[in-house]
Amino acid sequence: MLRCWWLAGLLLACAAAEPPLRWEPRCRQQLRHLQDGARIAARLPPRMEGRWVSTGCEVRPGPEFLTRSYLFYANRLFKAYQFYYWDPSCQEPSYSLVIKGKLRLRQASWITRGATEADYHLHKVGIVFHSQKAMREVASWINQTSSEGCSGFLPPGRTWAPGALYELLSAKSERDCTAALGFAMHELSLVRVEKHYQPLLEPQQSGSQLVEELYLGDIHTDWLERLHYRPTGYQRPMQSAVHHVHPCPACGIIYRADEHHPPILPARAEPPMQLSGSWVSTHCEVRPAVLFLTRYFIFHGNNHTWEGYYYHYSDPLCKQPTFTIYASGRYTQGVPSSKVRGGTELAFKVTQARVTPMDQLTVMMLNSSEPGSCGLTNSWSARVEQDITPTNGCLALGIKLPHTEYELFKTEHDTRDRSLLYVGERPTDGSSPDRPDKRPTSYQAPLIQCAGAPEEFSNYVSLKYLGEEDANGSEALKPLPVAFLLFIALQFLRWD
Numbered sequence: 001m002l003r004c005w006w007l008a009g010l011l012l013a014c015a016a017a018e019p020p021l022r023w024e025p026r027c028r029q030q031l032r033h034l035q036d037g038a039r040i041a042a043r044l045p046p047r048m049e050g051r052w053v054s055t056g057c058e059v060r061p062g063p064e065f066l067t068r069s070y071l072f073y074a075n076r077l078f079k080a081y082q083f084y085y086w087d088p089s090c091q092e093p094s095y096s097l098v099i100k101g102k103l104r105l106r107q108a109s110w111i112t113r114g115a116t117e118a119d120y121h122l123h124k125v126g127i128v129f130h131s132q133k134a135m136r137e138v139a140s141w142i143n144q145t146s147s148e149g150c151s152g153f154l155p156p157g158r159t160w161a162p163g164a165l166y167e168l169l170s171a172k173s174e175r176d177c178t179a180a181l182g183f184a185m186h187e188l189s190l191v192r193v194e195k196h197y198q199p200l201l202e203p204q205q206s207g208s209q210l211v212e213e214l215y216l217g218d219i220h221t222d223w224l225e226r227l228h229y230r231p232t233g234y235q236r237p238m239q240s241a242v243h244h245v246h247p248c249p250a251c252g253i254i255y256r257a258d259e260h261h262p263p264i265l266p267a268r269a270e271p272p273m274q275l276s277g278s279w280v281s282t283h284c285e286v287r288p289a290v291l292f293l294t295r296y297f298i299f300h301g302n303n304h305t306w307e308g309y310y311y312h313y314s315d316p317l318c319k320q321p322t323f324t325i326y327a328s329g330r331y332t333q334g335v336p337s338s339k340v341r342g343g344t345e346l347a348f349k350v351t352q353a354r355v356t357p358m359d360q361l362t363v364m365m366l367n368s369s370e371p372g373s374c375g376l377t378n379s380w381s382a383r384v385e386q387d388i389t390p391t392n393g394c395l396a397l398g399i400k401l402p403h404t405e406y407e408l409f410k411t412e413h414d415t416r417d418r419s420l421l422y423v424g425e426r427p428t429d430g431s432s433p434d435r436p437d438k439r440p441t442s443y444q445a446p447l448i449q450c451a452g453a454p455e456e457f458s459n460y461v462s463l464k465y466l467g468e469e470d471a472n473g474s475e476a477l478k479p480l481p482v483a484f485l486l487f488i489a490l491q492f493l494r495w496d
Helices: 002-017 026-034 132-145 249-255 360-367 482-493
Strands: 050-053 058-060 064-072 077-085 093-108 116-129 165-170 190-199 208-216 238-240 277-281 285-287 291-300 305-313 321-331 344-357 403-413 419-423 447-451 465-469 475-479
Touching: 026 277, 026 291, 026 447, 050 249, 064 249, 093 132, 116 132, 321 360, 344 360
Parallel strands: none
Antiparallel strands: 050 064, 050 238, 058 064, 064 077, 077 093, 093 116, 116 165, 116 190, 190 208, 208 238, 277 291, 277 447, 285 291, 291 305, 305 321, 321 344, 344 403, 403 419, 419 447, 465 475
């Protein structure tokens, strides 16, 4: 009995002295993890020497399915491969491009924080066809749409010769027949290299390994604009052929490929579209027009409603918050896309939204907006949320309520069997996909599933602490009543 009261006294002392613990849902843990800027190093100017490869099949607006392998030399020359496919799994090669040129890094970007601007010059671009069908199709594009010097690029009826290399561009002869393919290397005009360490996955191993990622400029979502567009965001990063994530089955296959032997990626099962649950960004994302953000979505499959949190920042590490948008509404049953193989088409209706300004600059902007266009006039304060549904959105932030967006979704599993969700890429011009003909044909960076349908709760409860919100609106945790703790202790010790 003495031992029983001794333990009860110890519990009382711990309850009084122990600092509050934090037990967070996995989704919020992931969001906090993204804010740990110490994990990521980005040198200016970046070091690009070596080979960089895609980590999987990429989708560009159009759609175009491709993989990339770029080699940068110390003397600023580069040799790049772009392998194009008929299918979204990158198993049926169409044609390959060999691109040679020179790259010169310039100054840090004044537009996109954390990026470096660069100039490039193309020396040669060659093409190798991998089927008669691909040869006939590309030849018809070039013969119909290119300049007079390219009209006879390939005579009609020309027989496909496996392995034959045809010249599309030559700086020496001043010939350029690439426009018909929508080809440009403007992605090289905006560059960023990030380094971080990935924990070793094997149970018997400890420590971490270096991962290097190369971010190149984004591709305009409008085909007619892509030849002239100068990027302000990024496309899916490539990774160093030496320092890449593990496992990465595609990395080695793409590294060993060339224009005559395009990479054929291993077949992967396509999981059915299951949106129910919670999904969160895997890294700090960059959108064109210089938006840094992370995203957090919750889908309720039982009634087809959704909630979304968009956390905006002013820096490329997502450490300096500017404002947060919460939006909710309903979504339709998905149907397979007829335009983008492997994708699912849905329509999302946004009916409610709330905004939380996080810095004084945003507060000033919202308070100076036109009366009645964004919440209550001149009532905004930092870190105080306000409902913008009564004013039909917020004109200053480009939010209109209610409105419908026509979306493209895709789910898949990564090499560690984690569920990924790809949401359609936003129009580069900043508009909304509010018509069926503006539905995306490519994807944003993937979200990772952090909780299944029944796992995510608005208030998380631990054994010892109950969640509450502190004065700043962030989640604090308070101790359970001491009497309750003593009751639990006595229940454990009653058989003593």
